[in-house]
Amino acid sequence: MSLKFTEEQEMIRESVREFAQSKIAPIALEMDEKKEIPQDIIKGMAELGLLGCTAGEAYGGPGLSAVSAGVVAEELAKADCTGSTCVYYLVPASWGFLLNKYGTEELKKEVFPKLLSGEHFLGIATTESDAGSDVGATKTTIKKDSDNFVVNGEKMYISGVREAVTYGGGHVTIAHQSKELGTRGMTVFYLPLTDKGITPTYISDLGREGISCGGFTIDNVKIPKHYILGEENKGFYIIHEGYEYARALIAVICAAAGLKSLENGIAYIKERKSFGKPLAAYQGINFKLAEHYTKLSMLRDLGYQALLSIDLEQEGKATRFETSKKVAMAKMFCSEWACDAINDVMQWQGAFGYSRECQDQAAWRAVRSFSLAEGTKEVMKMIVARELLGNKQY
Numbered sequence: 001m002s003l004k005f006t007e008e009q010e011m012i013r014e015s016v017r018e019f020a021q022s023k024i025a026p027i028a029l030e031m032d033e034k035k036e037i038p039q040d041i042i043k044g045m046a047e048l049g050l051l052g053c054t055a056g057e058a059y060g061g062p063g064l065s066a067v068s069a070g071v072v073a074e075e076l077a078k079a080d081c082t083g084s085t086c087v088y089y090l091v092p093a094s095w096g097f098l099l100n101k102y103g104t105e106e107l108k109k110e111v112f113p114k115l116l117s118g119e120h121f122l123g124i125a126t127t128e129s130d131a132g133s134d135v136g137a138t139k140t141t142i143k144k145d146s147d148n149f150v151v152n153g154e155k156m157y158i159s160g161v162r163e164a165v166t167y168g169g170g171h172v173t174i175a176h177q178s179k180e181l182g183t184r185g186m187t188v189f190y191l192p193l194t195d196k197g198i199t200p201t202y203i204s205d206l207g208r209e210g211i212s213c214g215g216f217t218i219d220n221v222k223i224p225k226h227y228i229l230g231e232e233n234k235g236f237y238i239i240h241e242g243y244e245y246a247r248a249l250i251a252v253i254c255a256a257a258g259l260k261s262l263e264n265g266i267a268y269i270k271e272r273k274s275f276g277k278p279l280a281a282y283q284g285i286n287f288k289l290a291e292h293y294t295k296l297s298m299l300r301d302l303g304y305q306a307l308l309s310i311d312l313e314q315e316g317k318a319t320r321f322e323t324s325k326k327v328a329m330a331k332m333f334c335s336e337w338a339c340d341a342i343n344d345v346m347q348w349q350g351a352f353g354y355s356r357e358c359q360d361q362a363a364w365r366a367v368r369s370f371s372l373a374e375g376t377k378e379v380m381k382m383i384v385a386r387e388l389l390g391n392k393q394y
Helices: 007-034 039-047 066-079 084-102 105-116 161-167 179-185 235-271 283-314 320-332 334-348 350-354 359-369 377-389
Strands: 121-125 141-145 148-159 169-176 186-192 198-203 213-224
Touching (some): 007 039, 007 066, 007 084, 039 084, 066 084, 066 283, 084 105, 084 121, 084 169, 084 186, 084 235, 105 121, 105 169, 141 169, 161 198, 179 186, 186 213, 186 235, 235 283, 235 334, 235 359, 334 350, 334 359, 350 359
Parallel strands (some): 121 169
Antiparallel strands (some): 169 186
């Protein structure tokens, strides 16, 4: 598959770049320190159509393709060394995609307008204390109650809990409806975090601190039938489409963050002298630079190829299995390669690289989170191997 950005995508890139570089980049470290994205930034993102950008035009959204969504993610990652706005963007983009595809008309008309305006937040809540990559180990349950459903359980290590509780909104969530059926008995639904049966808790993350991380208990929360996404008991298969959208965006974000850090490193090693020569003159440094640039460039291409496969799948031109493999390949080493590059840039800068004033340390902390978020590299290896070998167990 070949990929060439369209004129429209280049226009999107330019408008997002102008906003991100002028508004986000100057205050990125400040967002990390204050643990909050300013409201004017959120409003600016909304005005550009970035929040819930995958919502269809029928619901007031721009209906961006996956590749176009990747262009936005890339420009945000270049500007925001903390990754906070990247996460605030990618979560509603990925799970808005799922909502747009599988949500009922009533749900989409309820959720999308306030998401698109920046008033509400839309997140994803699948992880539990004992259920991360193994979604089937989920203990949260959803049971029918006349025309409604009742949810009980607990979710943990979830992005945007404080935002959904404070501003309004909710999370796409998965639970067992028919436990005896295992993963074939799981249902995906929208869960408002403003319900009185929701009790939130908060966690201090290592990085990307402009957006909150936390969890919540769910005590007999009643939701209407139109909050169900897709068919009942088919949630395990539905939820993975959202995961894959997020994974592909994460690959592009990691590549952009790593390449931006290399830019910082190049500027530094060309000027900084040691033992009478610029650091760039030392093979021990410039060989690493070449290796990192090559890996991150490959990663960027893999990320966009994965996003293109998602778009082609929606058109019936790529299979679910082809997309799963491409996405897993892109996600597999994205955090590791970006972290390795950023770590070396920090090393080149000496003591400054270890200081809070250095943007690269914030980028390292942000990118490190993506080795866990939306699936570990070990799970990505399992997916690629499965698609290469077939579903037969070896």
